[in-house]
Amino acid sequence: MGTTTRDAEQLSACCTPLAVEAISADDAATLAAKFKALGDPTRVRLLSIVASTDAAEACVCDLTEPVGLSQPTVSHHLKVLVDAGLLTRSKRGIWSYYALVPGALDDLASTLKL
Amino acid sequence: MGTTTRDAEQLSACCTPLAVEAISADDAATLAAKFKALGDPTRVRLLSIVASTDAAEACVCDLTEPVGLSQPTVSHHLKVLVDAGLLTRSKRGIWSYYALVPGALDDLASTLKL
């Protein structure tokens, strides 16, 4: 419409336009929440240990000693991983067994392979 | 073999053995440091915006407005991403251009696709 103002300034220096659409703020928050759960050395080790067991699951008593932390702390980290959708918890008898959520890590990996 | 002590206790309940070796503590810390950098919504958006530009790079002035934060805060987040090895910074004239480190995100994705 109105070409009264000088709207044709090139400004080729800065301000490169976006070629494709960037991620939305909501999606970024969802993604970041999962990465945040992975952003702790203890939680990475816990995930690795669970994934390394032949049954692909482990109870808390298996995990406290390898990581060298107290039982409440390990329970806390496991809860963070469960809340992030990376682990499941199934209680059998006295023990709580934690297992990987199938495909959860693969889905996360896909978002990085954009 | 000495069958003197009752060493044949089944103990099938807890304590599942490891099938393969878990990640080392050092490797877990290195991995977690990168994920930690991705564990913030603003940083995820910044990465996405940089990746979405046609030149695959952007300067700070391009990034402050989309994320709606102050310039020092954006600079801080960009520094975190650079320190994590996910972005590079190249200064040309007055502007600082940030670009993705080639393969950095792919490498991270590979660690998840174990």
Place this chain on the structure above:
DNA sequence: CCAACACATTGACATCCGTCGATGGGTTGC
């Protein structure tokens, strides 16, 4: 050389996070 610009750094502040000891809630064995 001085003003304007883009960006990094600093200092400060509120909040979040990881960790532990203590405690509570279920489950099993005697």
Place this chain on the structure above:
DNA sequence: GCAACCCATCGACGGATGTCAATGTGTTGG
């Protein structure tokens, strides 16, 4: 039932983190 066991939750504490205003550093234009 009662003791022993596994685990989750609570409360507390020190340290890390995200954010901003103010300031510093380097570069460009007049």
